[in-house]
Amino acid sequence: MSAALPAFLxxxxxxxxxxxxxxxxxxxxxxxxxxxxxxLSVTEHGGRADLAAYALLAxxxxxSVGMAVMEAGESIFRDRASGVxxxxxxxxxPLAAVLSGRVAxxxxxxxxxxxxxxxxxxxxxxxxxxxxxxxxxxxxLAAAAAGIAATGVLLAAxxxxxxNVRSFQNSLTFPLYLLGGAMVPVxxxxxxxxxxxxxxxxxxxxxxxxxxLSPGPVAAFWPRLGAVLGLSAVLFAAGFWLAHRLVRRVRRxxxxxxx
Amino acid sequence: MIAVLRQTMWSGWTDLRLVYTPTTWAFGxxxxxxxxxxxxxxxxxxxxxxDRTRFLLVGAAVFIAANETMMASxxxxxxxxxxxxxxxxAAPAGMVAVLxxxxxxxxxxxxxxxxxxxxxxxxxxxxxxxxxxSAAAVALVFVTALTNYAVGLCCGSLAxxxxxxxxxxxxxxxxxxTAFGGVMVPVxxxxxxxxxFAAAFPAVHGLAAVRLAIGGGSAxxxxxxxxxxxxxxxxxxxxxxxxLWWFQANARRTGSIDFGD
Amino acid sequence: xxxxxxxxxxxxxxxxVRDFATARGGPPRRALDAFNLTVAPGEVHGLLGPNGAGxxxxxxxxxxxxxxxxxxxxxxxxxxxxxxKRVRPLLGIVFGGERGLYARMTAAQNLRFWAALYGHxxxxxxxxxxxxxxxxxxxxxxxxxxxxFSRGMKQRLHxxxxxxxxxxxLVLDEPTVGMDPVSAHEFRDLVEDLRGEGRTVxxxxxxxxxxxxxxxxxxxxxxxxxxxxxxxxxxxxxxxxHERVRAAGVPEALAARIADLPGVExxxxxxxxxxxxxxxxxxxxxxxLRTLVEAGVTDVSTAPPTLEEVYLxxxxxxxxxxxx
Numbered sequence: 001m002s003a004a005l006p007a008f009l010x011x012x013x014x015x016x017x018x019x020x021x022x023x024x025x026x027x028x029x030x031x032x033x034x035x036x037x038x039x040l041s042v043t044e045h046g047g048r049a050d051l052a053a054y055a056l057l058a059x060x061x062x063x064s065v066g067m068a069v070m071e072a073g074e075s076i077f078r079d080r081a082s083g084v085x086x087x088x089x090x091x092x093x094p095l096a097a098v099l100s101g102r103v104a105x106x107x108x109x110x111x112x113x114x115x116x117x118x119x120x121x122x123x124x125x126x127x128x129x130x131x132x133x134x135x136x137x138x139x140x141l142a143a144a145a146a147g148i149a150a151t152g153v154l155l156a157a158x159x160x161x162x163x164n165v166r167s168f169q170n171s172l173t174f175p176l177y178l179l180g181g182a183m184v185p186v187x188x189x190x191x192x193x194x195x196x197x198x199x200x201x202x203x204x205x206x207x208x209x210x211x212x213l214s215p216g217p218v219a220a221f222w223p224r225l226g227a228v229l230g231l232s233a234v235l236f237a238a239g240f241w242l243a244h245r246l247v248r249r250v251r252r253x254x255x256x257x258x259x
Numbered sequence: 260m261i262a263v264l265r266q267t268m269w270s271g272w273t274d275l276r277l278v279y280t281p282t283t284w285a286f287g288x289x290x291x292x293x294x295x296x297x298x299x300x301x302x303x304x305x306x307x308x309x310d311r312t313r314f315l316l317v318g319a320a321v322f323i324a325a326n327e328t329m330m331a332s333x334x335x336x337x338x339x340x341x342x343x344x345x346x347x348x349a350a351p352a353g354m355v356a357v358l359x360x361x362x363x364x365x366x367x368x369x370x371x372x373x374x375x376x377x378x379x380x381x382x383x384x385x386x387x388x389x390x391x392x393s394a395a396a397v398a399l400v401f402v403t404a405l406t407n408y409a410v411g412l413c414c415g416s417l418a419x420x421x422x423x424x425x426x427x428x429x430x431x432x433x434x435x436x437t438a439f440g441g442v443m444v445p446v447x448x449x450x451x452x453x454x455x456f457a458a459a460f461p462a463v464h465g466l467a468a469v470r471l472a473i474g475g476g477s478a479x480x481x482x483x484x485x486x487x488x489x490x491x492x493x494x495x496x497x498x499x500x501x502x503l504w505w506f507q508a509n510a511r512r513t514g515s516i517d518f519g520d
Numbered sequence: 521x522x523x524x525x526x527x528x529x530x531x532x533x534x535x536x537v538r539d540f541a542t543a544r545g546g547p548p549r550r551a552l553d554a555f556n557l558t559v560a561p562g563e564v565h566g567l568l569g570p571n572g573a574g575x576x577x578x579x580x581x582x583x584x585x586x587x588x589x590x591x592x593x594x595x596x597x598x599x600x601x602x603x604x605k606r607v608r609p610l611l612g613i614v615f616g617g618e619r620g621l622y623a624r625m626t627a628a629q630n631l632r633f634w635a636a637l638y639g640h641x642x643x644x645x646x647x648x649x650x651x652x653x654x655x656x657x658x659x660x661x662x663x664x665x666x667x668x669f670s671r672g673m674k675q676r677l678h679x680x681x682x683x684x685x686x687x688x689x690l691v692l693d694e695p696t697v698g699m700d701p702v703s704a705h706e707f708r709d710l711v712e713d714l715r716g717e718g719r720t721v722x723x724x725x726x727x728x729x730x731x732x733x734x735x736x737x738x739x740x741x742x743x744x745x746x747x748x749x750x751x752x753x754x755x756x757x758x759x760x761x762h763e764r765v766r767a768a769g770v771p772e773a774l775a776a777r778i779a780d781l782p783g784v785e786x787x788x789x790x791x792x793x794x795x796x797x798x799x800x801x802x803x804x805x806x807x808x809l810r811t812l813v814e815a816g817v818t819d820v821s822t823a824p825p826t827l828e829e830v831y832l833x834x835x836x837x838x839x840x841x842x843x844x
Contacts, residue, residue: 003637006635006636006642006645007636007639013633014622014629017625018624082622083620084619084622087620088637089584089585090585091638092605092608092609093637251587252587
């Protein structure tokens with residue numbers, strides 16, 4: 001019997017427990033409403049009620065991406081420092097399954113940010129954003145969550161495999177928000193940046209999410225959803241490959257910072 | 260005391276070298292800073308309003324100085340972790356001085372990254388700055404960093420006391436300033452109560468001074484805002500000292516002066 | 521064609537070498553040097569050696585988290601390098617120290633997590649966790665965070681963790697380090713139970729009494745090499761034959777008299793009036809004690825020889841050096 005699924009679920013449960021025991025890890029959910037206030041105040045002050053959906057969607061996406069980048073990296077570092085990572089490698093469970101389980105739980109919890117931001121709009125500004133195309137919204141959100149989790153798995157592996165890469169962890173968030181079109185659609189980015197951002201699943205996902213909130217028809221939904229899923233799959237594959245390489249390197253050198 | 264301060268400043272410098280190498284600073288932190296400022300500035304592009312774009316650019320760029328000096332909060336708790344804090348059994352005022360000396364480098368790097376972001380991105384978002392304006396802006400960015408550092412220390416002193424929430428205070432304070440302090444929209448957008456609240460933060464006055472200086476404001480007006488920045492900073496320093504005193508008293512009572520986590 | 525099965529040795533190590541790179545491109549450090557070992561199914565095998573002898577390196581290679589530089593290692597006939605995936609479910613590993621547990625989670629939560637990593641569903645994981653916690657005597661503390669546990673309790677939890685996958689072969693790396701004497705005694709009973717269940721146990725230790733009490737055979741290892749593989753009775757015999765007597769307040773004349781007693785190998789002065797008497801014959805300590813007490817010396821104690829001394833005797837009898 002494969003240990004992958006039980007390991008995935010157990011890692012997810014462990015991560016949920018960690019959120020409960022250490023509320024500091026939920027910092028991003030505390031800051032989400034502030035970003036909603038900041039961004040919504042700009043569109044409201046500019047008299048652009050039509051952009052309110054943008055301003056409420058952006059902080060939710062930023063929270064989700066931010067938590068995947070920060071927490072996924074933290075959790076694997078903690079596991080390494082406590083010797084848990086080494087012990088995991090002695091079990092039949094693939095490391096990628098354990099990592100994915102953790103990141104899946106992180107991403108699921110981060111989606112609470114959507115509700116928070118929606119409440120900020122409704123209670124703070126009297127702005128209620130309706131979801132014009134619920135099915136498009138739900139499907140895109142699910143695909144985006146998968147992509148965000150894939151980003152988390154990949155980065156967690158990168159942080160452990162690469163030396164000194166971790167200093168960049170804190171620096172990754174805003175570049176990803178910008179290239180992912182979290183607030184401003186990437187079509188507004190200059191020259192090469194837009195092309196680059198099209199390789200990142202998030203730019204397709206945020207465009208689709210914005211379209212799902214506006215009453216007009218959603219053009220080319222399935223191909224665009226396909227782009228989100230396809231690019232996310234590439235990230236997953238890269239993350240799993242790197243996790244596999246990490247395991248091989250630890251076995252070869254015997255030095256992944258263990259005792 | 261001078262020797263202690265010199266020693267502390269040196270240990271702060273070695274900490275900085277742990278946080279950044281020249282490479283991670285340039286390709287990590289500076290890239291993030293530029294992306295963050297572009298992120299907010301493009302909001303103006305989205306709204307199709309060049310004036311708003313420039314307003315957002317200046318606000319976001321100057322607040323990098325606030326952002327970075329808030330990191331003094333985190334680096335203050337490194338002192339707790341390294342256990343050296345227990346050596347500073349002097350009066351709370353002495354402790355404030357030592358903690359202030361320890362994390363001074365954030366003022367320097369904050370001024371640097373903020374100024375680079377403002378001056379480098381200005382041409383791309385249609386903001387023309389003459390030499391005099393640029394020089395004045397950099398000087399006032401330094402004032403912003405310096406005075407906001409007091410807020411960072413205050414958050415740091417709270418972080419020492421409530422270690423589990425060490426990252427929360429600085430983040431909340433920074434985001435509160437960013438939301439209501441005239442960074443993205445003029446302070447006047449908010450209800451009067453929030454306007455008063457925002458006026459308590461030195462960086463809000465520092466930013467106002469920069470906006471006046473590059474927007475053709477009069478010298479006395481600029482100096483008045485700078486003065487407010489220093490005045491409010493003094494208030495925050497007093498709160499930091501009180502908080503450290505409280506931390507110390509509590510630590511003595513509970514015997515946790517060793518702070519070993 | 522697979523060798524997996526009852527007839528294959530539980531552990532078979534042939535010409536195993538493991539080098540570690542040293543800092544700044546120096547010559548590699550050889551942790552294991554042409555190491556050979558065969559452990560039969562159901563055997564409790566002791567791996568005895570001082571710190572740095574290569575015991576932990578061997579355990580890591582067997583538990584698939586370290587690749588050998590050359591040579592082979594098989595568990596139940598499966599190669600730990602080429603067949604690592606099939607080896608892992610067969611093995612339970614208990615590393616010494618406190619690493620490898622989630623400190624903030626409870627003992628039961630930890631065990632459920634590890635049960636899942638061995639492929640057990642939630643219900644089965646709960647059952648196993650509860651059962652194992654009872655077995656290692658942590659039942660009453662099952663729902664307390666591991667960080668509140670003593671070192672010995674963590675060590676017992678580690679043992680439960682090693683058993684959670686119901687392994688045929690159990691590798692225990694210094695499992696009693698940090699245990700209090702009562703726990704260590706209970707641990708011995710537990711290993712006896714494991715033997716009764718037909719499991720193979722590879723136990724590393726530097727505690728000779730532990731090795732003698734628990735093991736069917738004992739391998740002596742130092743400098744990455746296997747020195748000898750013996751029946752533990754040989755060890756027991758060595759321990760009693762080389763018993764030592766420590767005494768204080770011994771006049772020189774008395775010391776000289778003791779040196780002439782039969783079976784006394786030598787008398788070393790360890791301080792003013794303090795001596796250490798080494799014997800090389802079983803029962804030789806008794807006349808030494810009698811002589812001392814009759815002469816009015818009351819500050820007297822006996823002790824088994826140290827591991828290093830036993831090694832010297834072992835090697836001396838074979839006439840080979842520990843490290844070339």
